[in-house]
Amino acid sequence: MLYREAGQFKTSYAADQAILPLVEDRIGMVATLLVAGAVIPAIGGDFLLNGVMIPFLIFALAAVGLNLLVGYAGLLSLGTGAFMGVGAYACYKLTTLFPDVNIVLVILCSGFFSAAAGVAFGLPSLRIKGFYLVVATLAAQFFFEWAFIRIGWLYNHNASGAIEVPSREMLGIAITGPAATSTTRYWVVLAIVMLMTWFASNLVRGRYGRAWMMVRDMDIAAELMGVPMLRTKLLAFAVSSFYCGVAGAMMVFLWYGSAEPSAFSIRVSFQVLFMVIIGGMGSLLGSFFGAAFIWAFPILLRLMPEFLGLKIESQTVDQLAQIAFGALIILFLIVEPHGLARLWSLAKQKLRVWPFPY
Amino acid sequence: MAANPVFLVKVIWEGLVAGMLYALIALGFVLIYKASGVFNFAQGIMVVFSALTLVGLHERGLPAYAALFGALVVMLLLAIAVERAILRPLVNQPDITLLMATIGLTSLLIGLGEIVFGGEPKTMITRDLGLPSGSIRLMIGDRPLVLQRLDIAAGATALLLITALAVFFQRTRIGRALRAVADDHQAALSVGISLNQIWIIVWFTAGLVALVTGIMWSAKSDVSFALEIIALRALPVLVLGGLTSIPGAIVGGLIIGVGEKLGEIYWGRLVGGAIDSWLAYFIALIFLLLRPQGLFGEKIIERV
Numbered sequence: 001m002l003y004r005e006a007g008q009f010k011t012s013y014a015a016d017q018a019i020l021p022l023v024e025d026r027i028g029m030v031a032t033l034l035v036a037g038a039v040i041p042a043i044g045g046d047f048l049l050n051g052v053m054i055p056f057l058i059f060a061l062a063a064v065g066l067n068l069l070v071g072y073a074g075l076l077s078l079g080t081g082a083f084m085g086v087g088a089y090a091c092y093k094l095t096t097l098f099p100d101v102n103i104v105l106v107i108l109c110s111g112f113f114s115a116a117a118g119v120a121f122g123l124p125s126l127r128i129k130g131f132y133l134v135v136a137t138l139a140a141q142f143f144f145e146w147a148f149i150r151i152g153w154l155y156n157h158n159a160s161g162a163i164e165v166p167s168r169e170m171l172g173i174a175i176t177g178p179a180a181t182s183t184t185r186y187w188v189v190l191a192i193v194m195l196m197t198w199f200a201s202n203l204v205r206g207r208y209g210r211a212w213m214m215v216r217d218m219d220i221a222a223e224l225m226g227v228p229m230l231r232t233k234l235l236a237f238a239v240s241s242f243y244c245g246v247a248g249a250m251m252v253f254l255w256y257g258s259a260e261p262s263a264f265s266i267r268v269s270f271q272v273l274f275m276v277i278i279g280g281m282g283s284l285l286g287s288f289f290g291a292a293f294i295w296a297f298p299i300l301l302r303l304m305p306e307f308l309g310l311k312i313e314s315q316t317v318d319q320l321a322q323i324a325f326g327a328l329i330i331l332f333l334i335v336e337p338h339g340l341a342r343l344w345s346l347a348k349q350k351l352r353v354w355p356f357p358y
Numbered sequence: 359m360a361a362n363p364v365f366l367v368k369v370i371w372e373g374l375v376a377g378m379l380y381a382l383i384a385l386g387f388v389l390i391y392k393a394s395g396v397f398n399f400a401q402g403i404m405v406v407f408s409a410l411t412l413v414g415l416h417e418r419g420l421p422a423y424a425a426l427f428g429a430l431v432v433m434l435l436l437a438i439a440v441e442r443a444i445l446r447p448l449v450n451q452p453d454i455t456l457l458m459a460t461i462g463l464t465s466l467l468i469g470l471g472e473i474v475f476g477g478e479p480k481t482m483i484t485r486d487l488g489l490p491s492g493s494i495r496l497m498i499g500d501r502p503l504v505l506q507r508l509d510i511a512a513g514a515t516a517l518l519l520i521t522a523l524a525v526f527f528q529r530t531r532i533g534r535a536l537r538a539v540a541d542d543h544q545a546a547l548s549v550g551i552s553l554n555q556i557w558i559i560v561w562f563t564a565g566l567v568a569l570v571t572g573i574m575w576s577a578k579s580d581v582s583f584a585l586e587i588i589a590l591r592a593l594p595v596l597v598l599g600g601l602t603s604i605p606g607a608i609v610g611g612l613i614i615g616v617g618e619k620l621g622e623i624y625w626g627r628l629v630g631g632a633i634d635s636w637l638a639y640f641i642a643l644i645f646l647l648l649r650p651q652g653l654f655g656e657k658i659i660e661r662v
Contacts, residue, residue: 128647129658131597131601132597132601132650134593135597135642139636139639139640139642142590145635274458281454319472326466328462329465330462330463337448337451
């Protein structure tokens with residue numbers, strides 16, 4: 001950035017350990033939060049909130065969750081969609097069983113159910129690694145997809161087989177259901193995502209995050225140095241699935257309004273994994289970049305022909321967008337395999353010493 | 359189960375046929391994984407794409423065998439393109455980056471296939487390719503056992519292909535070079551084997567396997583992008599057999615195929631049916647817990 005750390009002396013341990021040690025960084029964060037919390041809802045229309053910002057934040061949270069597992073603990077998972085589904089269905093069951101409980105609390109609690117599912121399917125990670133582990137998480141993916149269709153109890157034996165979000169209020173304001181405005185839902189999503197990201201950023205800098213990174217870099221060495229494998233790996237699965245579960249619950253309750261089992265298919269798992277890779281593994285900020293990129297890019301690609309004044313059938317546009325998306329992913333991996341977060345830190349470093357090269 | 363042994367034989371036979379096709383897809387994975395270290399997620403879409411090219415070329419007036427040749431040429435071009443555009447720039451990147459690149463390739467091929475050949479399902483030209491149809495009735499005791507001729511042909515073709523590949527790998531110059539690359543990239547380079555050429559050959563071989571799989575699989579249903587998910591069906595086969603083992607792919611395919619059919623037919627109803635979507639993964643998982651490197655995989659040796 002155009003500012004430097006020179007002259008900002010730390011006089012206490014608390015200042016030394018702060019997430020944002022520089023005054024300018026803190027100002028930047030407050031400004032970002034102000035834009036996100038006040039300016040965007042004020043100027044943005046329904047499309048911006050409902051079609052762009054809410055899904056972006058929800059996917060960013062899921063990507064943060066998966067990044068904790070893949071980027072920090074080095075355990076590859078393709079079960080994200082299923083864990084999001086577990087969160088969503090748990091949230092639905094909880095709020096229909098206990099309609100009086102505060103809905104935000106229910107959304108957060110549903111994360112614990114997907115955490116339990118994550119631990120159960122994370123158990124094989126103690127013995128199998130790498131691509132072999134992917135199979136264990138895919139088992140979770142396909143098992144839960146099947147369960148959401150076949151086990152009627154999960155969707156209260158609806159005729160449609162889908163879960164419908166009931167209307168719930170907090171402090172007299174509708175949060176979920178048809179009555180809730182997109183601004184309210186946006187604020188709830190923003191608050192949950194911000195709080196959980198803040199928690200994650202502290203977690204990865206602490207004892208557990210360091211243990212995860214040791215496991216990622218070399219698990220045998222970590223074990224020899226006294227990192228308990230069982231606890232560390234399962235905790236990574238639990239926390240990651242918790243985040244994904246909350247993201248899934250928010251996806252249905254604060255965005256879709258209702259959901260069929262196909263909403264949690266393997267496509268979602270791939271999408272979130274793309275976000276983590278494109279954003280940058282082992283970077284929370286990268287998860288946000290990745291989510292923005294992967295979510296916004298197809299939208300922009302579809303708008304492109306109209307913008308250029310070309311008349312192409314919408315089906316062809318979709319197909320062209322798919323080709324362009326695939327090509328861009330490959331191009332992107334070639335140009336910057338470490339993701340957007342690396343680009344960001346390079347840019348920051350360059351700006352820091354600007355206008356001199358060193 | 360024991361009450362009707364002929365039915366059991368029929369179920370096992372169906373399982374073996376399905377398993378053979380799983381094995382073919384897994385074979386495509388193994389070939390590429392061994393030679394270039396890429397976990398090629400696009401193998402499933404290569405199956406669809408090659409079958410689609412074959413049918414598409416035939417629809418545009420080419421005779422069946424010319425279309426078959428044309429599809430092979432397209433797979434060769436694809437192999438060259440992949441080597442140039444993906445493998446060469448991404449050499450030495452971590453596995454997951456390459457995996458992601460092949461997922462990108464999947465998206466690209468889906469879009470391309472839909473634009474060129476249209477998205478609607480097509481019928482495989484089984485008759486023009488000389489594949490048999492109809493069925494044979496065998497009598498076991500007093501009960502009839504009906505076998506589809508197509509299934510027998512599929513099994514025979516798969517066996518033939520696997521044998522040909524085995525001979526190619528063991529007995530030819532290129533095959534030896536392929537095994538050298540699979541063993542150690544750097545050592546192979548240092549004795550003068552061109553990695554780029556080998557990659558093209560391997561991807562083309564995988565494309566050939568994909569084409570055969572595509573023909574066999576789509577002869578039973580349609581050629582459509584729904585076939586893409588069979589790649590996911592082949593994953594448990596792959597890890598069950600071991601990522602680097604060709605016999606593993608075959609044995610794994612047969613185990614999964616038979617296990618899936620038996621499980622679905624005899625125990626599926628107990629829990630609500632359609633369990634074949636995840637049963638294979640659980641079978642593979644149980645095997646993996648006993649042998650983390652798969653049945654025939656190389657022993658994983660870890661050093662600190």
